[in-house]
Amino acid sequence: AQSVTQLDSxxxxxxxxxxxxxxxxxxxxxxxxxWYVQYPNQGLQLLLKYLSGSTLVKGINGFEAEFNKSQTSxxxxxxxxHISDTAEYFCAVSVLRAYKLSFGAGTxxxxxx
Amino acid sequence: KAGVxxxxxxxxxxxxxxxxxxxxxxxxxxxVSWYQQTPGQGLQFLFEYFSETQRNKGNFPGRxxxxxxxxxxxxxxxxxxxxxxxxLYLCASSVGSGLGYEQYFGPGxxxxxx
Numbered sequence: 524a525q526s527v528t529q530l531d532s533x534x535x536x537x538x539x540x541x542x543x544x545x546x547x548x549x550x551x552x553x554x555x556x557x558w559y560v561q562y563p564n565q566g567l568q569l570l571l572k573y574l575s576g577s578t579l580v581k582g583i584n585g586f587e588a589e590f591n592k593s594q595t596s597x598x599x600x601x602x603x604x605h606i607s608d609t610a611e612y613f614c615a616v617s618v619l620r621a622y623k624l625s626f627g628a629g630t631x632x633x634x635x636x
Numbered sequence: 637k638a639g640v641x642x643x644x645x646x647x648x649x650x651x652x653x654x655x656x657x658x659x660x661x662x663x664x665x666x667x668v669s670w671y672q673q674t675p676g677q678g679l680q681f682l683f684e685y686f687s688e689t690q691r692n693k694g695n696f697p698g699r700x701x702x703x704x705x706x707x708x709x710x711x712x713x714x715x716x717x718x719x720x721x722x723x724l725y726l727c728a729s730s731v732g733s734g735l736g737y738e739q740y741f742g743p744g745x746x747x748x749x750x
Contacts, residue, residue, distance in 0.1 A: 557738070566640070566726055566741035613679065622692040622732075623669060624739060626679040 525550040525616045529627035536604055537635055544599040544630045546614035556597040557615040557624065558588055567613065573597060584608070609634045637662055640729050640742035648748045654715040657745045659727030661708050667691075667732030668710040669739060670702060673724040682725075685710055686732045714747075722749045 530545040548554060555574050559567040571582025578590040588599045597614060611631050615624040641660045649655050661668050670682040681694040685704035702712040708729075714721055724746050728739035 559741075564743075566743045567728075569738065569740070572738055622667070622684045622686070623681040623694070624671075624679075624728075625681070628678050 527627035661729030665729035
């Protein structure tokens, strides 16, 4: 079975500062990794994904993540955040033919002016 | 392309009743998955359907069931509602095959059980 641990439940950050959200996963087989964002009263929106190939993945809205197999991590970063980045962020893992995503508990990012 | 749509968006039911939620996937997507989101348990997988067949199921009691129609639209049903079933129910669609399993989510149905 696969599992995901998001190491920070809440991350406060000032506008225009960088942010990093940490995600570790556990799996005995090769994984696919995803980051989703959820704004209040909305569904989940895909930010980026790692399927294979380059370990540095770029996504929408200036986000990027790096897959580190040896450390079983997939941390999300943004060099400069905006007020509009205030949301909950979820890391998720899947494997071939699992037909489901396993999510972490989520990280709430609050951006302050 | 239109996104994933879910109806209704909000629902209030009484303990013991049953409820049916509906999901229309993105055009061309043949896989539909359902997730339950609660503050205490987070996002939990309920089940996944592809071409009217259930391919995977999460650890939920038999009161939770689903189905998929030939046009890929899906419904989930919860019978004998309990207070703990209050949650945001999210539907996600995918092409259902190929590398990875990228899912696109709808806005959810907020179910409140009183």
